[in-house]
Amino acid sequence: MDGTSSSIDSTASVEPADPAGLSIAGLLDHDEIRDGGPEVVAGAADLHRTIRWVHIADSAQVERFLEGGELVLTTATTFRRSPAAMREFLDQLERAGAAGTIVELVDEDSEPDHGAAAVLREASAGRTLPVILLERRVKFVRITELAHRRLLAQQLSRLERAQEIHETFTRLSLERAEAQTIVDRTADLLGAPVVLEDVAHRVLAHAGPGSETLTQNWTDLVSGARRAPGAEENGRWRQTPVGLRARRWGRLVVPGPAEAVVALEQIIERAGEALTLTRMADRDEQDLLLQAQSGLIREIADSEVIDEGTARARARSLGFTPVDGAQFVPVVVRLDRDAETEPTRIQLQERGLTQEIVAAATRLGLCVLTTSLQSGVFGFVLAPTRTASAHRRTSSEELLTALLAEVDDYAASWVVGVGRAGDSLLTAASRIEAASQVAEVASTLDVRERAFYRSSDVRLRGLLSLLAEDSRLRTFAEGELGPLFEGGDPDDAELLEFLELFLAHGGNKSAMARAGFLSRPTLYARIAKLQDRLGVSLDDAESRTALHVALLWWRMSG
Numbered sequence: 001m002d003g004t005s006s007s008i009d010s011t012a013s014v015e016p017a018d019p020a021g022l023s024i025a026g027l028l029d030h031d032e033i034r035d036g037g038p039e040v041v042a043g044a045a046d047l048h049r050t051i052r053w054v055h056i057a058d059s060a061q062v063e064r065f066l067e068g069g070e071l072v073l074t075t076a077t078t079f080r081r082s083p084a085a086m087r088e089f090l091d092q093l094e095r096a097g098a099a100g101t102i103v104e105l106v107d108e109d110s111e112p113d114h115g116a117a118a119v120l121r122e123a124s125a126g127r128t129l130p131v132i133l134l135e136r137r138v139k140f141v142r143i144t145e146l147a148h149r150r151l152l153a154q155q156l157s158r159l160e161r162a163q164e165i166h167e168t169f170t171r172l173s174l175e176r177a178e179a180q181t182i183v184d185r186t187a188d189l190l191g192a193p194v195v196l197e198d199v200a201h202r203v204l205a206h207a208g209p210g211s212e213t214l215t216q217n218w219t220d221l222v223s224g225a226r227r228a229p230g231a232e233e234n235g236r237w238r239q240t241p242v243g244l245r246a247r248r249w250g251r252l253v254v255p256g257p258a259e260a261v262v263a264l265e266q267i268i269e270r271a272g273e274a275l276t277l278t279r280m281a282d283r284d285e286q287d288l289l290l291q292a293q294s295g296l297i298r299e300i301a302d303s304e305v306i307d308e309g310t311a312r313a314r315a316r317s318l319g320f321t322p323v324d325g326a327q328f329v330p331v332v333v334r335l336d337r338d339a340e341t342e343p344t345r346i347q348l349q350e351r352g353l354t355q356e357i358v359a360a361a362t363r364l365g366l367c368v369l370t371t372s373l374q375s376g377v378f379g380f381v382l383a384p385t386r387t388a389s390a391h392r393r394t395s396s397e398e399l400l401t402a403l404l405a406e407v408d409d410y411a412a413s414w415v416v417g418v419g420r421a422g423d424s425l426l427t428a429a430s431r432i433e434a435a436s437q438v439a440e441v442a443s444t445l446d447v448r449e450r451a452f453y454r455s456s457d458v459r460l461r462g463l464l465s466l467l468a469e470d471s472r473l474r475t476f477a478e479g480e481l482g483p484l485f486e487g488g489d490p491d492d493a494e495l496l497e498f499l500e501l502f503l504a505h506g507g508n509k510s511a512m513a514r515a516g517f518l519s520r521p522t523l524y525a526r527i528a529k530l531q532d533r534l535g536v537s538l539d540d541a542e543s544r545t546a547l548h549v550a551l552l553w554w555r556m557s558g
Contacts, residue, residue, distance in 0.1 A: 068097030100130030
């Protein structure tokens, strides 16, 4: 089995580990095998197969010694004369999943054994298993030594690489690195573009060669990748979800081929974990801060002892640092909901929108002091910060408009109520309740044309909202509209809608006829019937006002 052909020196250094693994083709490039005159008699298309280990065998019964991925070296001494035995040997290699085989066929005089070579060629015909024939003697021990040193070097390299990856992302997690920093480091390790996107495919961060160009049309690229069959499976796209399983908030994507990168999947997965942990830590800290701010606002609202100086000092310690002379704006945000909306979903939306507003305020040089009021409703006091001197000449309305524009594309709908601004933090905190009432009233509007509403915008609705639970208002409304509910006439519901049409157009009959698609005779008949049922004249201004108030209250109260 050990020949006398030239071979590599036992002290020769091993080449650096190939990141892609040791392949049969790579092993054939070495002098030790080239000196044996290698001839590929089968499986030339599969020489890229990765070698897991090298095994020497000189028996046809080799299958029981293999686990898959081995390169089998043999002289076929016991079966080189039998085509059937040679075929069985190769069949066993294929069944065991061997990477391939190198067969040395020389006689006792170290000359090529042409007869055995003919048997091997016949048995190998049509196989995909790489079969390499050597017709000059080599030392198999040198080949196994060479291969095993290379394989061990690769394993050591992988361990060192894994340790580097582990230490890198552990350090980033402990340092609470920003998302962009984590994406930057991931791109460095991969040597490829990396994109962090949210669930709506908006790019949150990107890095690596060509990432800037990729992200310019990112939505189109993502759509195209999804339409292309097997786009992600064939290696063009690699990705990992980011966020806890029940609350995925994005994914980390490598939009291109990167198969040759060592520990590719490990790098991507560890980067995703680091992003998840960093976001969780940020949220935990932010949640505690928001809870502390909410407690301070409640204390200001409930206490008669705390003074302006104390309130500002406490707020400053919680990150609320307004510029001197700033105007404080009380604001309340009310998320839209209906009877079918899950409470958990509302809470998540409230939490997410609160954090978005806090982040947007920081970007704009503003500060907010937040408080949670009830499920789906939260408030905050808004003011420019000490670092934003340019905001001194900007009105409170402009500041709030800019802030709301920053979060306009958040995946939820809401309405904003605003109280009167002032130069006192105590007063602003106490006016959050009034802003909440405005938001509640604005939420009942059929059409919303404003980014936010003040009490002057909701007018009569605001007053009725304040008096909604007053039994005297209920009695008044029922007295005015009672005749339309007590008679049991099936036309009453239609008359109620006609009353609303009449009041909406101020009794203008031409406008009513156009809006209601009514002929003049029908219009006059309905007016007469409505007046008869209500027992009042609709030409009387006071009657119209009373009916308008009653109808508005009835609609708001459901």
